[in-house]
Amino acid sequence: xxxxxxxxxxxxxxxxxxxxxxxxxxxxxxxxxxxxxxxxxxxxxxxxxxxxxxxxxxxxxxxxxxxxxxxxxxxxxxxxxxxxxxxxxxxxxxxxxxxxxxxxxxxxxxxxxxxxxxxxxxxxxxxxxxxxxxxxxxxxxxxxxxxxxxxxxxxxxxxx
Amino acid sequence: xxxxxxxxxxxxxxxxxxxxxxxxxxxxxxxxxxxxxxxxxxxxxxxxxxxxxxxxxxxxxxxxxxxxxxxxxxxxxxxxxxxxxxxxxxxxxxxxxxxxxxxxxxxxxxxxxxxxxxxxxxxxxxxxxxxxxxxxxxxxxxxxxxxxxxxxxxxxxxxxxxxxxxxxxxxxxxxxxxxxxxxxxxxxxxxxxxxxxxxxxxxxxxxxxxxxxxxxxxxxxxxxxxxxxxxxxxxxxxxxxxxxxxxxxxxxxxxxxxxxxxxxxxxxxxxxxxxxxxxxxxxxxxxxxxxxxxxxxxxxxxxxxxxxxxxxxxxxxxxxxxxxxxxxxxxxxxxxxxxxxxxxxxxxxxxxxxxxxxxxxxxxxxxxxxxxxxxxxxxxxxxxxxxxxxxxxxxxxxxxxxxxxxxxxxxxxxxxxxxxxxxxxxxxxxxxxxxxxxxxxxxxxxxxxxxxxxxxxxxxxxxxxxxxxxxxxxxxxxxxxxxxxxxxxxxxxxxxxxxxxxxxxxxxxxxxxxxxxxxxxxxxxxxxxxxxxxxxxxxxxxxxxxxxxxxxxxxxxxxxxxxxxxxxxxxxxxxxxxxxxxxxxxxxxxxxxxxxxxxxxxxxxxxxxxxxxxxxxxxxxxxxxxxxxxxxxxxxxxxxxxxxxxxxxxxxxxxxxxxxxxxxxxxxxxxxxxxxxxxxxxxxxxxxxxxxxxxxxxxxxxxxxxxxxxxxxxxxxxxxx
Numbered sequence: 001x002x003x004x005x006x007x008x009x010x011x012x013x014x015x016x017x018x019x020x021x022x023x024x025x026x027x028x029x030x031x032x033x034x035x036x037x038x039x040x041x042x043x044x045x046x047x048x049x050x051x052x053x054x055x056x057x058x059x060x061x062x063x064x065x066x067x068x069x070x071x072x073x074x075x076x077x078x079x080x081x082x083x084x085x086x087x088x089x090x091x092x093x094x095x096x097x098x099x100x101x102x103x104x105x106x107x108x109x110x111x112x113x114x115x116x117x118x119x120x121x122x123x124x125x126x127x128x129x130x131x132x133x134x135x136x137x138x139x140x141x142x143x144x145x146x147x148x149x150x151x152x153x154x155x156x157x158x159x160x
Numbered sequence: 161x162x163x164x165x166x167x168x169x170x171x172x173x174x175x176x177x178x179x180x181x182x183x184x185x186x187x188x189x190x191x192x193x194x195x196x197x198x199x200x201x202x203x204x205x206x207x208x209x210x211x212x213x214x215x216x217x218x219x220x221x222x223x224x225x226x227x228x229x230x231x232x233x234x235x236x237x238x239x240x241x242x243x244x245x246x247x248x249x250x251x252x253x254x255x256x257x258x259x260x261x262x263x264x265x266x267x268x269x270x271x272x273x274x275x276x277x278x279x280x281x282x283x284x285x286x287x288x289x290x291x292x293x294x295x296x297x298x299x300x301x302x303x304x305x306x307x308x309x310x311x312x313x314x315x316x317x318x319x320x321x322x323x324x325x326x327x328x329x330x331x332x333x334x335x336x337x338x339x340x341x342x343x344x345x346x347x348x349x350x351x352x353x354x355x356x357x358x359x360x361x362x363x364x365x366x367x368x369x370x371x372x373x374x375x376x377x378x379x380x381x382x383x384x385x386x387x388x389x390x391x392x393x394x395x396x397x398x399x400x401x402x403x404x405x406x407x408x409x410x411x412x413x414x415x416x417x418x419x420x421x422x423x424x425x426x427x428x429x430x431x432x433x434x435x436x437x438x439x440x441x442x443x444x445x446x447x448x449x450x451x452x453x454x455x456x457x458x459x460x461x462x463x464x465x466x467x468x469x470x471x472x473x474x475x476x477x478x479x480x481x482x483x484x485x486x487x488x489x490x491x492x493x494x495x496x497x498x499x500x501x502x503x504x505x506x507x508x509x510x511x512x513x514x515x516x517x518x519x520x521x522x523x524x525x526x527x528x529x530x531x532x533x534x535x536x537x538x539x540x541x542x543x544x545x546x547x548x549x550x551x552x553x554x555x556x557x558x559x560x561x562x563x564x565x566x567x568x569x570x571x572x573x574x575x576x577x578x579x580x581x582x583x584x585x586x587x588x589x590x591x592x593x594x595x596x597x598x599x600x601x602x603x604x605x606x607x608x609x610x611x612x613x614x615x616x617x618x619x620x621x622x623x624x625x626x627x628x629x630x631x632x633x634x635x636x637x638x639x640x641x642x643x644x645x646x647x648x649x650x651x652x653x654x655x656x657x658x659x660x661x662x663x664x665x666x667x668x669x670x671x672x673x674x675x676x677x678x679x680x681x682x683x684x685x686x687x688x689x690x691x692x693x694x695x696x697x698x699x700x701x702x703x704x705x706x707x708x709x710x711x712x713x714x715x716x717x718x719x720x721x722x723x724x725x726x727x728x729x730x731x732x733x734x735x736x737x738x739x740x741x742x743x744x745x746x747x748x749x750x751x752x753x754x755x756x757x758x759x760x761x762x763x764x765x766x767x768x769x770x771x772x773x774x775x776x777x778x779x780x781x782x783x784x785x786x787x788x789x790x791x792x793x794x795x796x797x798x799x800x801x802x803x804x805x806x807x808x809x810x811x812x813x814x815x816x817x818x819x820x821x822x823x824x825x826x827x828x829x830x831x832x833x834x835x836x837x838x839x840x841x842x843x844x845x846x847x848x849x850x851x852x853x854x855x856x857x858x859x860x861x862x863x864x865x866x867x868x869x870x871x872x873x874x875x876x877x878x879x880x881x
Contacts, residue, residue, distance in 0.1 A: 022450055030406065030448050035398035036391020038571075040522050041603040045813035048522060076391035089389040096381055096779060099787055100253025101388035102395060102522040102571025127821045134813065136522050136572055137253050138790030139783065140824040 005069050009034065010078025020066035024058075025049045027065045028075060036076035036105050040134065047133030050106040050113075051075050057113035059132075076105040079112065087157065088112050091150035092143070099137035107133050111147045115154055123148070196284065200238040200352040201318075203311040203359055234286060235264065235307050237315070241335055241349030243268060243275045245304055248288025249296045250280040250543055251569040252577070254843045255780035256296045258383045259376075262777055263301045266375040267308035267368055270335040270348065277383070280567035282549045290544035290578065292669060294742045294841025297776060301839055305367040314359060318351045370774035370835035377833075379779030384569075395571050396526040396541045401596035404528065405434065407589040408452040409599065410442035410459060411609060414806030415665070417463040427458040434593040435459070445589040445597045469664050470804040475513050475617050478638045481662040490642065490658040497621070500632025500653030504623025506692050507632075511619050512681035514640060514869040515800035516612040516665055520818060523571020524606040529586035530596040535562045540583040541570035548580035552587055574791070575669035575844075576610055607811035612801055613670030614663060616640025618681035628693040630704050635682070639663055641674030644741040644848065647682055649704040665803065671788070672844040675741040676795065676851060680869055683737035683852030688865065697736050697856065698723055707740070709771060712832060713747040714738045717769035720830045721749035731756055733861025737852035743840025744772040745832075748789070748849035751825075752857040759876035763793060763823070763854055769830040770846050773837035785829040785846040792850035794819045798870045 004015040009032070018027045023042075028034040028051070037060055040048030044059040051060045052074040060068075079086035085093065088111050098104045107130065114121070114129040121129070126147045135143065194202070235245040245264045251257040261275040268275075278284055280291075289295075312332045319337035320327040323344065331338050338345040370377065387393040412419070419442075424435050427444065433455040434445040444455040469477050501507055527540035536558065542548045545565040553560040570577065582599050590597035601609070616639045623632040633651040638659045645656055670676075690700035698718050705711050717723075718736065725734050731754040738747030751765040770785050798817045802809045810816045829846075851869055859865050864876065 018448070019450065026449060029398075033400060035394065035400075038395075038522070039397065039524075039600065041813045043603070043812055043814055046522065046603075080390060085386070085389065092389045093381070093385050096385070096783060098253075098382070098385075098388055099255065099783055100521075100523070100570065100572035101393065102253075104388050105391045108389060127824075130821045134522060134818060134820065136520055136574070136791065136818065137783075138787030138819070138824075140790060140819075140821050141786060141827060142783070144821070 005065055007065070007068055007073060008071070009073045010075060011072075016065060018065050021064045023061050024051070024063040024065050024068045024073075025060035028060060034075050034077055038102055038105055040103070040106070045132070045134070046103070046106070047110055047130075048103050048106040050109040050133070052109060052113055055113060055116060057110050074109075076109060079108070086112065087153040088115065088147070088150040091146040091153060095142045095146035095149060097139055097142035097146040099139050103133060103135045107135070107143055111150065115147070115151055119151060119155060121147070121151060194356050194358075197236045197244055198238055199354060199356050200236055201311065201314060201355055201357045202234065202236045203307055203314060204234045235304070235311060237311060237348050237352045239349060239353045241270075241274055241347060241352070243270055244278055245275060245307070246278045246285045247300050247304065248280055248282075248285040248546060249300050250291040250545065250567045252291060252543065252573040253571070254296070254784060255382060255777065256291075256300070257569065258380060259297065259777045259780055260300060260304055261383060262376045262378070262380055264304050264308050266373050267305045268312055269332045272375050272380055274335060279569075280545045281564070282545050282566070283564045287546055290547060291573075292543055292575070292578065294744070294844045296843075297772075297839045297841045298743060301776065302367065309367055315348055315351050319346050322346060322351070376776050377774070378777065380777060381779070394568055395523050396528060396539050396568055397523065397598070397600040399528045399539050399568070399598065401528055401530055401598075404596040404598055405445040405447060405589070405593050406449040406452050407443055407445040407586055407597040407599040408449065408456050409585050410444075410456045410461065411605065412440070413463050414465045415468065416806055417465045419461060420464050421460075421462040423460040424458075426460075427455040430455050430458065434589065436589055436592045438588065441585075441588060443585060443589050445593045465806060468806040471515070471800070471802045474515070474615055474664070477664060478615065478617050478661045482638055482659040483661065490660075492646065492654065492656045495653035497632045497634045497653045497655045500651070501621065501623045503625070504631045505626040506689075507621070507623045508685070508688055508692060509619075509621050510685055510688060510867060511617065512684060512867045513618070514616050514677040514680060516615045516667070516803075517670070517795050517799045518607055518612055518801055518816065519574040519576030519610065519670060520606065520813075520816070521572040521574060521576055524601040524603060525577065525582040525610060526598070526600040527582040527586040528596060528598040529583065529590040531587075531591055531594070534558065535564070536587055537564045537566070538583045538587055539566045539568060540580065540586075541573070541577055542567055542580060542583065543573050543575070543577045547578070548583050551580045552583060555584055556587065556591070574671040575673070578669055579611070581609070603813065604811045607801075607816060608808045611666040611668035613676075613795075614640050614667035614674070616674065616677045618677060620681060620685045622685060622689060624689055624693055628690075628695050628700055628703055630689075637674065637678060637681075640677035643673035644675035644678045644739060648707055648710055648739055649686070649701070650706050651704075665801070671791070672741070672847045675739075675845065675848045676792070677869070679737065679739050679848040680851045680855070683739065683849065684855050684865070684867060687735065687737075687852070687856040687859065691859075696724055701736070701738065709745045709834075710738060710740055710747075713745045713769040713771050716830050716832055717747040717749045717767050720769065720828060721751075721765070721767040723749055725751075729753070731861055733857040733859070735853045735856025735858070735860055737849040737856060739849060741845045741848060744770060744842060744845035746770050746845050746849045748853040750850070750853035750857040752854060752861055754858065754861045754876060761797070761858060761872050761876050763797070763825040765826045765828075766793075766850065766853070767828045767830065768846055768849065769832060770842065771832035771834055772840040772842045772845070774835045774839045775831060775833045776839050778831060778833070781831055781842050782829050784842050785831070786827045788844070788846035789827050789829075789850050790819055790824055792847040793823060793825075793854070795869060796851035796854045796871055797823070798873050800870050800873055
C-alpha cells in the first residue's frame with residue numbers, strides 16, 4: 001500500500017492513495033470523482049485536461065500525482081463562486097463557444113490562467129495562448145470571442 | 161480472479177454499409193410511460209397505415225428512394241406543464257437537443273424553457289436508425305411537429321369538453337387554450353392534471369409553416385449550456401456506477417494478427433483483477449485503469465501477423481484491387497462520352513486522390529456496462545444506440561428487450577461512432593466481473609482501432625466546347641463512395657461510376673461521406689477546365705448550371721467574399737467551389753497566402769454560403785457551418801492516416817495534425833433562409849466545398865495544381881514556374 005498523498009484541490013484537502021506516478025488527471029477522475037477535467041490524448045497535446053497549479057495552466061495527464069502535492073490545484077469545478085460563474089465561464093456561455101463541449105473545461109482553464117497573466121490581450125495573443133488546446137468541432141472563432149469578452153468583464157470587475 | 165470463456169466473443173465486424181430491419185418498441189415504452197413521467201397527457205403520433213416504422217437505411221447516389229414519413233414520435237405533457245419529447249436521436253454537438261426542442265415548443269405553442277428532450281435511450285425513445293446522414297432535422301423535426309400538433313388538438317378538445325363548447329374558435333398559445341368568445345383560458349398543466357390519458361393519433365396534421373414560426377427560427381442558446389461550462393455534464397467516460405471497475409483491452413500488434421499463444425498466469429495472480437480471454441478478445445478489469453493496464457502487460461501473447469501494404473502504395477493498391485465489374489446501381493451513363501469528347505474543343509484527363517483520415521472526436525469511444533438479473537444496461541457515446549443494442553443482444557444471446565442502451569450527450573462523433581465496439585468490450589468484461597465495467601479508449605486506440613474515412617481515387621475525363629459548355633464528363637470513383645458522385649452541372653454526355661475495391665483499413669462513415677472526395681475531384685477539375693477555357697471560375701460554373709439554388713449559393717458566397725478579387729500581394733490566391741448534397745446547397749470561397757521563400761501556405765479567409773431550406777436555429781446552424789469549414793481544413797491541408805504492415809504509424813495528436821487556433825482563418829458563414837423549402841440537415845454538407853476551394857486558391861496563387869488530399873501535408877511542393 002503506497003502512502004497517501006495529500007492534495008489541495010479547489011481549496012479543499014484530499015488524500016489520494018494512487019501510485020505516486022499516476023497522472024494527476026487519473027487521480028482527479030478515478031479517485032476523487034472530479035470528472036470535469038477531461039482525458040483527450042494522454043500526451044499533453046490537446047489541452048482537455050488542463051488544470052491550474054498555483055495559478056499556472058498544466059496538463060494534468062502529464063503531471064504525476066506526487067508532483068501535485070503541496071500545490072494549490074484548481075479544476076473546472078472550482079471556478080464557480082457562490083453559484084456565480086467565473087467571468088470566463090459566463091463568456092463561453094454567452095458566446096455559445098462550444099458544440100460538443102468536450103474541450104470546454106480545458107479551454108476555460110487555459111483561458112483563466114492566460115487572462116490572469118495577460119489581462120489585456122490582443123487577438124494574436126489569445127490565439128497563441130490556446131494553440132495547445134484542440135477543438136475538433138471547429139468552434140475556435142467563438143472561443144476567441146469569448147476570451148476577448150471575458151477579458152473585458154474581468155477588467156470591469158477589477159478582478160484582473 | 162475470474163475467467164470466463166463460455167461465449168465466443170465476436171469483435172465488431174466491418175460495417176460500412178448499414179441496413180436495419182424495422183423495429184418496434186411502442187408498447188414497451190407506452191407501458192412504462194406514466195411510471196416514468198407521472199400523470200398527464202401523452203401523445204403517440206403514429207402513421208395511419210403502419211405502426212412506428214423505421215426510416216430505411218440512407219442510400220447514397222443513384223436510385224435514392226424517398227424516406228417513409230411515418231416514423232413515430234411521442235411526447236408527454238405533465239401536471240406541472242412540463243413537456244417531455246422523446247427522440248432516438250443523439251446529441252453529439254450538432255445541437256439537436258436545442259433545435260428539436262424549439263420545433264416542439266413552436267408547434268405546441270409553449271415557451272422553449274418548458275420543453276425537455278429525452279434522447280437516445282432504447283428503453284424510452286422511439287426506435288431510430290441512427291443520428292446519421294444529416295437526417296435529424298428533415299425527418300425528426302416534422303415527426304415531432306406532427307406529434308406536437310396532435311397534442312395541441314387533444315388539448316383543445318379537452319378544453320372544449322371542460323367548457324362544453326365546440327373546438328372551433330378555441331386558440332392555443334403560450335401554454336394555454338383560450339376561448340376568445342369568453343376570454344377564459346386553461347393552462348396545459350391544468351388540462352393535464354389528474355389525467356393518465358394516452359392517445360394514438362394519426363400524425364398527419366398540417367404543421368405550422370416556417371413563416372409563422374415563433375420559437376423555431378430563433379437563435380436560442382444551447383440547452384443545458386451551463387452544465388458544460390461548469391464541467392458538470394457527464395459524458396460516458398465521466399459516469400461512475402456503484403462498485404464500477406475499469407476495463408482495458410489487449411490489442412493485437414497489427415491489423416489481422418491472430419493469437420497463437422497466451423499465458424495469463426502472472427496476470428491472474430494479481431489481486432482484484434478480472435481477466436477475460438474469449439476468442440480473439442483479451443481484456444482486464446480492475447479497481448483502477450492502471451491496475452487493468454498492468455495486468456494486460458503481464459499477459460504473455462504471441463501473434464501471427466500478416467504482411468500488409470503501406471500508405472505509400474495506397475492509391476495504386478486501390479486501383480489494382482478494384483472489382484472487375486460494377487453493377488448497374490453504381491453506374492450512370494447518359495449520351496455518349498466518346499461523342500462528347502470528339503465534339504469538344506478542349507479535353508482534359510486528371511486523377512485525384514484522398515487519403516484515409518481519422519474522425520478524432522475529442523471524447524474517445526467509451527462505454528459503461530452493467531448486468532443485473534440477466535439484463536444489460538450500457539451507457540455509450542454512439543450515434544446508433546438501437547444498432548448497438550441489437551449488436552449486444554446478438555453477441556450475448558439475449559433478447560433485445562433485455563438490453564438497454566443510453567447515450568449521454570456525447571463529445572462529438574462526425575460519423576465515427578456508428579459501431580458499438582467499446583460497448584461490447586465493457587459488457588464482456590462486466591459479465592465476467594459481475595460488476596459494472598467502464599472502458600474508455602486511449603487516443604492511440606481511437607486512432608488505430610476505430611474506423612477511418614475511406615481513401616479514394618477519382619479519375620475524370622472531360623471535354624468542353626469553345627464557349628466553355630461541358631460536352632463530356634466521365635468520372636470514376638474507386639473506394640471512397642457514391643455520395644455526391646453525380647455532377648450538378650449540365651453535361652449531355654456522362655459516364656459516372658463507382659468501383660468498390662479491397663480496402664486496406666477498416667473504413668466507415670465520416671462527416672459528408674464520400675461527398676468530400678467527390679466534391680474535391682469535381683470542383684478541382686471544374687477549376688482546371690475554367691483555366692483551360694480562360695474563363696473566370698465562377699462564370700464558368702454558372703454557365704454550366706441550371707439549378708437556381710446552387711447558383712444562388714455560389715453567387716451569395718462570391719458576393720460576400722468580393723469575387724472576383726484582384727491580387728494585392730505576392731503569393732495571394734483565390735478559389736471557389738460548390739455543389740449540393742443531402743438537401744443542402746453549399747459554396748465556398750477561399751483566400752490563401754503562399755510564402756514563396758518557405759512554400760508555407762496559410763488559409764487567410766473562407767466564406768461559405770449554405771442553404772438548407774427553412775432555418776430552425778440560425779445560431780446553431782452558424783456554429784455547425786463554421787465548425788464544418790474549420791474541421792474541413794484539416795482534411796484539406798494536412799490530415800492523413802499513415803500506416804505500414806497493419807500498424808498506424810501516426811496514432812497521436814503529436815503526429816497527426818488537426819486544425820489548431822493558428823490554422824483558423826477568418827471564416828464567414830452566409831446563411832440563406834429559404835422558408836419555401838423544408839429544413840434539411842446541416843451537419844455534413846458545409847464541409848464539402850472547403851478542400852477544392854483551398855486547392856483552387858493555391859493554384860490561383862502559384863500555378864501549382866494539387867490533386868491529392870491532404871493538399872500540403874509537408875508544405876507546398878517545390879515551386880515550379
